[in-house]
Structures are given as C-alpha cells and as structure tokens.
Amino acid sequence: MPLNENEFRPKIVAFCCNWCSYAGADLAGSSRLSYPADVKIIKVPCSCRVNPMFILRAFEKGADGVILCGCHPGDCHYSTGNYYARRRMTLLFSMLDYLGIEKGRTRVEWVSAAEGVKFSQTMNEFVEKIRSLGENVRLGDLRCKN
C-alpha cells in the first residue's frame, strides 16, 4: 500500500513471545502473508515478561494500539507463563475500560509457531480496529506529540 499523507497511520506495538508468536510472525513472513507496516514487533521471551508498564509506556509515548501475542494456553514454552499473562492482561484491560479508554486499543492473541496465517489475519484485523478508533489521545503524553 503506498504511503498516503492524509491517511491515519497508527503506531502499533506487538509484543511477541519468542517461542510461538515470534515464530508465527516469521512464518507469516516466509509465507508472504502481508499485514500493515504499522505493526512493529518486540520480541520477549514469554508473554509473561510483558509488564503492564510496557503497555502504558507505549501509549504514553504515542502508540495507538498495543497487542500481546503468546503461545496458546497449555502450550507455553515455560509451561505456565501465558496463564499469568492472561490474568494480568485481563485485569489491566478491564481497568483501562473502566478509565474510559476505548476498548480494542489493547488486545491479547494466542498465536502458535505454525499459525502464520492467524498472525497475519490478527494483525490485519487489529490495525483495522485501531484505524477505526483513530489516534490515541487519552493515554498519550502531550509532551510526545510535538
């Protein structure tokens, strides 16, 4: 897709666990399953490494959406990491809702190493959702806007 000056290009951070989702993203790549360039992936060892502070930090610094991808429950490389991540994110997302942050700016998706298609689909959907929500204003730090 060519760059269009007027089009809203969201900044999206995707935290991917090393064992499943990062590999899933690799597979999406080697299968040439495209998704928007707005998504930038940060590799973490496990979804349980993702601190809520990282997510808020991303929003603070101007991200419009943050997605966390990990192994499917039951398939965590470290056995239990994604279960903890699931609870943490459930509570965090619920709190963000409570504070009036638009639903859908944050998401968790379980993507296995074999799910290149799912990875690409997920990212396409997520970017679409963020585009529909528009720029993140409520969780951004004004100082980063200029």
Added chain:
Amino acid sequence: MLKIAKTDLPALFQKIAETKDLYLPIRVADQVNFGVYTQDADVSLETLKTVKSPKDAFFPQSETLYTCNKTENKISITPEELQNKEFVVFGIKGCDVKGIEVLDKVFLSEPVDTFYKARRDHGILVALACNEPEESCFCKAFGIDCTDPKADVATWLVEDVLYWNPLTEKGSALTDAVKDLLSDADDSKVKEQQEKTKAIVEKLPYMNLSLEGWNGDVLTEKFDSPLWEELYQPCLACGTCTFVCPTCQCYDIKDYNTGNGVQRYRCWDSCMYSDFTMMAHGNNRNSQMQRFRQRFMHKLVYFPANNNGMYSCVGCGRCVEKCPASLNIVKVVKAFQKEGGDK
C-alpha cells in the same frame, strides 16, 4: 475605598479575563484550588483555604525550562518563553501573600530566577481578607493580619458587597481597568468586619503560638535535640505538607525524553522524599528523621538565619489539616516548648 456588589463579580472577572489571565479559587471535583477563570468555572471565594496555595501562579508545580530537539545529527535548543502577559491572582489570602514574600527572598535574590521574576513582574495580587478564620490558622504568630492583607489590591467580602482598595501602582492600574464596575464606598463596614474577625482570631487555639526560641542562632541546639527522633516517627514520608505549603520552594530539575528530543523541566521536590538532593555519592540525609528535621529546621532556623529573622512559615495551617499522620509544625513547636518547660 471602592466596592462592587457580589452579584456583579462575574462581570468583574469577565472584564479582567478579557485582557489578562485570571487565577482564582475554583471548585473541581469537590475540591477548591486556584485555577484559570473560565465562564463556566465554579468560583468559590468563600473557601478559606484552597487545598494548594496559589504559589503555583508564580512557581508552578512543574514547568518546562527549555526543549532540545534533535534532527539527524543536529541539536537545537529552544528556551521556554518567559511570562509576558499580565495575570491576576484573585482572592489570595493574607498568609499566602506573605508566602509569596518568602518565595521572593529565594527567587529574587541573586542569582535571580528569571522564570519566577517574569511571573512576579506580570502578576497582580488581589487579596481577599479573611472573615472566618479556622482553628488550624496561626498567621498571627508570624505577624500577619488576616483582616488586612498587603497586596496590590486588598478586598473584603462583607455580606453582599466586595470592598476594593488598591494599595500599589499595579493595583491602581488594575483598578483603572475595571473602574466602570466599581463605585466609591466608605470603609465602615470593612472596619466592623475587621474588628469582629480580630476578636475571633484571639480565640483561635493556634493563633498565639509562641515562636520563642526559634531563630537563626539556635542551630546546633535544635539540630541536636533528641526530640526529633521521637517526633518524626509517625511521618509517612509523603510530600503532602510540602506540596500544600505556600512557602516550600525546593525543586528538582529533570529531563523528559519525548522521543524526538528532551524537555528539561523543573518540578517541586519535597525534603520528605528519600531521593531529595540525591547525589552521585548518595543521599546526604539518609533517614526519615533527618529529612523530617530538615523541613522544620529550614522553616524556623535556617531561613531566618539567612533572611533577617524571617520565618519561612506563614501559619496558613494547610499542613495541619492535610497531614495524613496528623503531624505539623505546630505540634513540633509545642513539643519543643514543652521540653523547654520541663527542663
């Protein structure tokens, strides 16, 4: 002496706000603090004590000093603009006016703080005399007459009328600007209220707090007192007392990385905090007792020592009301009195 009906105050505010920024006590989410006037602001002149003092108007809780921007390999520095528009602080109480005098000692003596000075030069203080002081007030202990505030303009709210008396050139200029709304008045009602209020002041428990024995010469004696070890115990090391205080002037300077550059800002600091004046070698006050002692020694000993006996407390009583552990400067002074008496 001039006057304006209370019902005409919105018009007065409107008029001032046309050409100047206007700060006055505004209620937001059930708390009254000084804020910028807007037409739909919930102005509350009846509030005796705003939660924070109005010192923000001259020394904001945080302010950017300059911004560095990076483009490729070049860095450009943009200093923050100094205050260049006049503004009015309306409804400031006598104690808080005195608080600003304390800040002046710090920021206007060499080296002059240009940001502060610019604000002082452009700021006009319209003080409002107190008529219902409370039990936590002890301004009189510092020689302040809450019924007769010394500002650019002094005002009194008596029943449905605001009495207006310009005291300085700045005050007169402001008066000229709004004179259409003011009319002449005699000061009998004001005098009457002042007398009544003074009588109440006499009855308030803290007003006659004795500061005997607190001056710039008692440094080691007070510093070494074993009392501190006892007094600090309930202190939670929060910054409430310092942040509501009209005279606390300590700040920290920090950088914020915006991604494309750095904003250097200063923000209030609190001597109650464990990282206060943290330096490379560590911290020069590493126990809460030392930090607690610092605050009171500063207000009652160090500051008078350097400023011709002027205390850096004005008896507003905010810390008395807000301390989560019910500690405060009055309790400290009284504790030393008791100790002295016991001896």
Added chain:
Amino acid sequence: MQELVNRAKELLANGTVQRVLGWKAGDMAYNPEPSYFETEADLSDFVYDAFCGANLSKYMIEASKKEGKTLVFLKPCDSYSFNQLLKEHRVDREKAYIIGVGCKGKLDIETIRKQGVKGIEEISGASMDDACDTLKIKTIYGDKEVSYQSAMLERCHVCKGKDHVVYDEVIGESRDTVDGERFSEVQRIESMTPEEKFLFFQKELSKCIRCNACRNVCPACSCRKCVFDSNKFDSAQKANVDSFEEKMFHIIRAFHVAGRCTDCGECSRVCPQGIPLHLFNRKFIKDINEFYGDYTAGEDIDAEAPLTHFEFTDREPNEERG
C-alpha cells in the same frame, strides 16, 4: 479506652512487650497521631477514639526490625493489612503482640467540615465509650450537631466486618456500620459510556499533586523503593507534568496492589485533594471476585493470591467486559 491503657501498662510491666504502638492524643479533638509509647508514663497521652483512623499495620514493618516485641493495636480492618504483610514476609509475627480493638466506625474530619463546620473547638461523642449517634461540636461560630454516621469515612459505610483476622487478644466492642454497597460506586462508573468514564477520572485525577500520600500510607505499597522513585523502568518522576503521568502512576499503583489490597481505604482517607482512590483498588477487587472467585486479601495467609495463581479455564482478556 482505659482498659487498653491498663492492659498496655501490664504488658509493658511484665516485659511481654518493649513498646506500644498506638495513637497519641493530638492538640485538637480530631488529630491524634500514630505513636510509640515506651513507658507507663508515656501512656498518659494514649488515645483511642473515633478519630484514630490511621492503620498502624504498616508501622509494624519498621517495628519488626526493633528489639523485642511491640504491642500494636489493630482495628478489624487493620488486621487484614497486617495479615497481608505477614503473608509477604514484611512483618514478623513473633515481634508483634496484637490487641484487636473494637471499632464503631471511624470519623472523617473532612466530611465534618464539608457539612459546614468550621472553627472547631471541641467534639464530643467520638470516644469509644459513648455510643453516641450524634456528634456535638463546639465551634467558634456556634455549636453544631452532626450525625455520627454522616461523618464516617467512606470505608466504614462498606466495612468488611468487625472480626479481627489476626490477634493475640481482642478488647472492646464494635458496632456494625455498614449502610452502603461496597461496589455500587464502581458499578455506577462501569455503566457509564467511555467518554463519561474518561471525564470522571480526568476530573478527579487532574487534582492529583503527586504528593505520594496514598502510596506512602498504603500497607500494600510497602516497597523499599517504589518503581516511581527508582530508575528500574525509566519511570522515576516527582511531580505531575502531564496529565498522563498521574494516570500511569495510579493505574500501575493499583495494579501493583491488585490481589494484595485489603481495601483498608487509607489512600482515600489521606488524599489531600479528596480523590476517591479506593475506586481503583475496588475495581480490581471486584474484577478478581468476578473473574477468579471471591478473594479477600489478608483474610487467609495461605490462600493463593489471584495474580500469582491461575486456572486453565480463566477468561480471555479480550472477552467483552461489563
């Protein structure tokens, strides 16, 4: 109250405890302060009345480091905090002699002032001995009456209960103070539109002065060094600069105490700007109860904490909520 003083004297005298942690009478009717008492004579200043809202359990972290035992007076709700600290190895049970004290609801001077009371000289009806329903307040501006119930702290209206979860002995009677639904305010916010929610919290949090009173009084915020004071996350900050900073601070603070907060309400009590901070913690408590089953932090020291535990069948984060 005298019973408490007598018992404290006994325990000091027989060497069971080295010191007493309680409340010392203030110079006004409503400002007692937490204090240590080391001798019988010191105890002449001891007070326990309806203004002794301060939760002493957090002071036990430091007291646990001192020589010998400390006698501490804990209200029913404080005992939950103590238990939670015990679970986290922050206090030493062996160093504490706990007397559970009765509670008839604690009073909030701010709430009294909000009812137009100023220039307070004396307050009667706040002692533990008189079971007054009305507070008689003598002020410079005349005598006032305020109902006890209307002057209570928010937390007392939705009290967890008047049973102590940890103690060596219990002295004094309590009375039921519950007259509200604990989660009703949370529910009210939940039912708002996102815009309304945002506005509500924006307004409340815009008052925050980052004085850290909420954090420093919180028994769950017992970190030696808070992340907002350290450079571990590049997140150290002292004062609010951008409105987001308070949000970050309050969200993360609530998250850090999620599953650990006993809802003691101290954060809301001490906030100089009257921000209802308990609404953050209570939201997490409500979510935890709903998502993972009822859990009361500090109730059972051996219970699995919600955030260090999981079930295979836990709900998914993206699930529609509320």
Added chain:
Amino acid sequence: MSHRDYSGKIKEISGVNPYKCMKCGKCSATCPSFNEMDIKPHQFVSYVLNGDIEALAESKSLWKCLSCFACVERCPRDVKPGKLIDAARQIVVRERGGDYLSADEIPELLDEELPQQLLVSAFRRYKR
C-alpha cells in the same frame, strides 16, 4: 458488466473463494441432479474462475440444481459449488428485464398460504 465483474459479483454474493478448489470432484460425486446438468457442479467452479459467466447463465444446470446443498456440506475445501450456482442464479434473475420487487408491492402479493420465509427470500433475491 464485464465477465470479470460478474465473476467478482458471484464471489461476493456467494462468499466463496473458488481458488480454494482442489478439483477433487466430490461435489459432482454427491450431486443428485448430476445427470440433468450440462455444466457439472465441479465445472461450475472453473467456469467462475475463468470468468465464463455467460455460459453459466445460459446453462440448464442453473435451474436443475435442487439447492440440496449436499455439495456445500461435503466439499472438503469450503468451496461450496451450490452457493456459486445460487449466486449465478441471482445474477441472472436480477439482470432479467430489471423487474425488481419493491416493498410497496408486497401487500398485493400476500396470501394466507404464503410462507413468511418465501417473502424474505424473494425480497432478498429480487430487490435492487
């Protein structure tokens, strides 16, 4: 409309991606009307792929399909030839004489025996 457009229209109406077809022939194997069809169900897919919609439109098969959906049910690749046929029908029907159903006409058409279902599907098919 060009053939390509028709082809796209069919894909749009049916929601089917004919490229998924692996040419196994299970649709034709399963079709009860197979013998009456000139273009067999499995061929339908390649006709759509090739954009030869004219031939489809003229084909007898279009009206021989019973819409039993056996092929839809059994297709291992989710291609669902039955839906393609149905889509082709709709295109033909919509095109013919431009005679559409409007909501105003419905009251006249009502009679007691008429199942609701029919009305709804007629409306779906014949509306503009």
Added chain:
Amino acid sequence: MQRIGVFVCHCGSNIAATVDVKKVVEVVSKEPGVCHAEDYPYMCSEAGQMKILEAVKEKNLSGVVVCSCSPRMHEATFRKAAERAGLNPYMVEIANIREHCSWIHKDMEEATEKAVILARAAIAKVNLNTPLKAGESRVTKRALVIGGGIAGIQTALDIADAGYEVDIVEKTPSIGGRMSQLDKTFPTLDCSACILTPKMVEAAAHEKINIYTYSEVDKVTGFVGDFTVDIRKKARSVNSDKCTGCGVCQEKCPSKKSLNEFNRGLNTRSAIYTPFAQAIPNVPVIDRDACIKFKTGKCGVCEKVCQAGAIDYNQQDEIITEKYGAIVVATGFDTIKLDNYDEYAYNQSKDVITSLELERIMNAAGPTKGHLERLSDGKAPKEMVFIQCVGSRCSDTRGKSYCSKICCMYTAKHAMLIRDKYPDVNVTVFYIDVRTPGKNFDEFYRRAVEEYGVNYVKGQVGKVAPLPNGKLLVQGSDLLDNKQILKEADMVVLATAIEPEASVRKIATMLTASIDTNNFLTEAHPKLRPVESPTAGVFLSGVCQGPKDIPETVAQAGAAAVKAIGLLAKDKLTTNPCTAKPDELLCNGCSQCANVCPYGAITYENKEVNDHGIRETRRVAQVNSALCQGCGACTVTCPSGAMDLQGFSNRQIIAEVDAICR
C-alpha cells in the same frame, strides 16, 4: 553510551528488493551511539561476518546490530562472529527486516521506513545491553524415548549402539507400535512383522536399553541435559519376572469379550492378554475393566492356572523417577475418527472399513486369519472400492488440512495385493491426485494399474449407501469422463487421514515442546533443524512431527538419535545467560516471584545488605541461574522492579518501545 556498528543485509534480493538498504544505512548512521553502518549482500556469509570482525576491530565497537533475517535464523551466527571479534556475544541484537518487513510489505518507501524503525529499536536495546556470560550445566548421559514403535525402537537402538543408556516408555503392553499392525509394506511388499520383530528383539536384548511397557510419562521437570522424569508403570497384575509367557492364562480366561485393540476392535480378546503373538515383553496384562476378578472379586482362574505364580492382583502403579540428558518423542499416530463423515457410512456398515482395518483383515493373525472377507456376512467380496483422501486435505472443520502422505502408496499396495491374491475381485480406486514421490514409488503405483488392472478413477466419492441386498451403493464422479458413477460394491476401504496420537498433547505440555494446530510437534526449524524441538534437549522421531512412511520414519529416528547422541556426548552444556537477576537492595522479600516461578529457581535467604549506608539483614530473593530458564514471569510480579531479566531487561524493552513509538 555504546559504540555501535549497524550491518544491513540485502539477503540477495530478499531484503534489498523491498527495503532500500542504502537508505537504512544512511538514516541509522545518525542514530545516537552508532559509529559505523554499512550494508552487504549476504551478512551471514563468511565475507559478511568478516565485515563485522573488521568493523569491531577498526572502530572499537562495543555493540553490534545486524538488520537481517529473523534472529531465529542467524542470531547464533552473528553472536559467534562477534565473539570471534573479541566482543561479548550478547552485545549483538538482530533487527528482523526480512520476515517482519521485506517479505510482507510491497511498497519500498513503507518497508524502508519500517526497517529503519526496527533498526532503531535494536540500536536502542543494544545501547543498554551488558555483556553476559553463559554458565555451565551437567549432562546426564541417559536418554528417554517416549513411544515404542518403529521410530522409538530405531532411535533407542541407535543411541544405545553409541554407548548411552536409553529407556523406552511405551504405553501399551508391548513395543512394536503401528508397524506391528501392518501386514505388508510398500513398495517392496516385505512382511511387516518379519522386518520389525528382529528390531524389537534387538532392542529388548540390548544391554543399554531398558524398556518400560504399559507405562506412561507422568511428569517432566528440569531442562536440557538434566531432565527429571516420573514414569508411571501401570499395574500389569502380572509379575514380569516370574511370567514365562506360556499363554495358558489367556486360553483359560473366561472373560473373552473385550474388543481387541490390536485388531482395531474387529474381534475380541481375553481380559488377560498380550496384544499379539510376538509381543515384547511376552508378558500379559490384566485389563482390570474387563477382568471378572477385579469386577466381582470372584474368578481367579488365571492365578490358578499360572504355574509360575506370576499373577498378582494386588500390584499397584509404580512411579519410577529417572534423570535424563535428552528426550526423544516418538509417539506416533492414529487414524482420525470418522464420526463426521456420514456420507461414507462407516458407522452404518461393517463393510466400510479403514485401510488400517484392512491391514488386519489381510494379516494371518488378524480377525479373519488373513482371508479377505466381508465382516458383515463373511462372504468374499467381488467388487471393492477404495476412497482416497478421507479426511485429508480438508480445509473444513471435519478433517485435516494436510496430506497424510502414506495413503496413496498403501492403497496401491492393498489394491495390488488383493488383485494378486484374489484375481476375481474388481478393485476401483477413487483418487484426487496420486502422489508417489519416493524411490520406486511411482513404478509401484504403475504396476498396480498396468500389471494388476486396478481401476483408478480420477474423482471423489460423494456418498456410500448400504443397500437392502447387503451391498454398498457408491456414488462417485469420474472427472475425466465427466460422468457420475454409481457402483454397487461389496466392500469400501477408506484411506483415512492420520493424526498424531492423542497423548502427544499432554506430553508436549510436560516437555514444554510446542505443537502446531494439528497437534504435530513443531520442529526447531522446518528445514534446517527438522528433528529437534524448539525446546532444547527434546528431539522428534517419526510421525509425531509430521506424516511419513516407514523408511522416512526410520531415517528420522536415526537423525533424532544422532542429535541426542551429540548432546549426550558432551559433559557440560553452556546455559542461557538470559536469566532473572534480583537487585537485592530493592527486593522486599515478599515471595511473589517465587510463587510464579515454574522452575523453583527462586529461593529466599536472610542476607546482610548495605543499602546506602544502612546495614541490615533482609530477606532477599536469590535466583539459581542453572534452573532459571528466563521466562520473566517473576519480573512482572515484582512490584518494585527488583527482579529483572538479563538480556530482556525492563529498561531494554522500554527503550525498544520508546524507539518504536517516537
């Protein structure tokens, strides 16, 4: 501040076709800390690596960022190159501008912009990298093979032959697996048992091999080189040491109505049984669900007739805990359930069978003693139809999306064998494609057509319907003739899709080995590391990794064995240095981190600390870096940030976040 070198790889045209690598070099060279930036066609080549070496030396670099393919591909390569240059290998970060950028984006401007941002994130991270040193851990010189089929047997034999101890855990009463159920094998038509049995015997007799049959893996802890495994030896109710394998108990057992699993349930067996005649060990087990003694307390016939006194009704499950350096998974496959395929009438007619059932029917030890006959009435069939791809290549939810790979060949085998043995039987095969890559495979298939007259029809069967006359009406298509075929058949054989054995999910979870959506175990790399799981020390053998035939399975079994041997041959392993590390001065001692650690790597001790002059004894967390696997669960649980993860520290991740969001 580091001195960072950035190296941008073209990957031939893989990256350079979509990412303007020159532009990336130009932009990132202006990033703070970057003192060298260049591009090169193939960074992973020796010459490319030399670029890193030279730059590190010339520019005195302290950190390296390589913008290239996925770190899963070449991170190790570039770390080694950095090490050769005298740099700590953990001072290297990879920006994945191929899989995550050039391969998925088409627009050059957009892809270049993203590549720059990914590079910036890597630069921001390297700026905060610290040299890490890998630790060492011991290797237990013993391997565990899970599954005793041909894959497991071959792997075990190969490892044992190399001189290492091997345990095989097999959940059924005998080793042998699926291959023992087959009659003949393609394309040579050897008798399956004839080639398998000697292997089974060899394994049983091997002094280095220990076989646990009727046993399952209960629990796995530890990590590469040092796994601890609990093996549950299920109660056999027969003392293996005493049993002579005479078989009298099975003859006399009065409960003979249990379905015979080995014969795919086509006939029955006694409650005390060995699955098949050549079973190893030749020791029966009592099926306690079927045994009258266990059900009613009365009977005890087997105990009475057993001369050796081997029957032991009181035997209990036994847990054996053993340490292993390597684990090979060889759990094999099963055929899928056909409940969702009503159109083939499998559940309605006994004469519709799966190919594996046909194997048993054709086998002399099978339910029909090797005679081809209809299971409904015992009559010899005259007309047989084979249907290919039943449940394979299905993108709907009923079947499997993959090709089961072996069906084309075994169907040709079945057709050929039937035509050979019963020339009067007509055989029709409905196929979508005939896939015969493999040595002598196509020739084999052509022989079935050309020499044995098997009728191959290009088309599928849509419906099989039992007729009142006992026959089966097969309705299929012939796509070449554009006809619909209606055929009355006596038997229909379904080439049913295969899927991994159901127990593999549980095993994968225990091993923390990843599995794909079809439950096949994932390999560490689909091309370059096909027999290793991404979980270190876990290897894959046979169909558990993906469909394959016997020769492929054996080949992979050998490959897995070699990988395991390669591991066992080492005395020590270097461990992952990206482990959790507590800051003792910040630690509250709250134990929350220890509660979430899946490895029990966190302990607490009372320690004297000096916190900026305050000396006191505190309860602080300690991490055993040999046990820590670096998941990071503890780091998020820790409210004060005292616990951090080396290589993925809070500040590093935040720096990446900042770089991306700026």
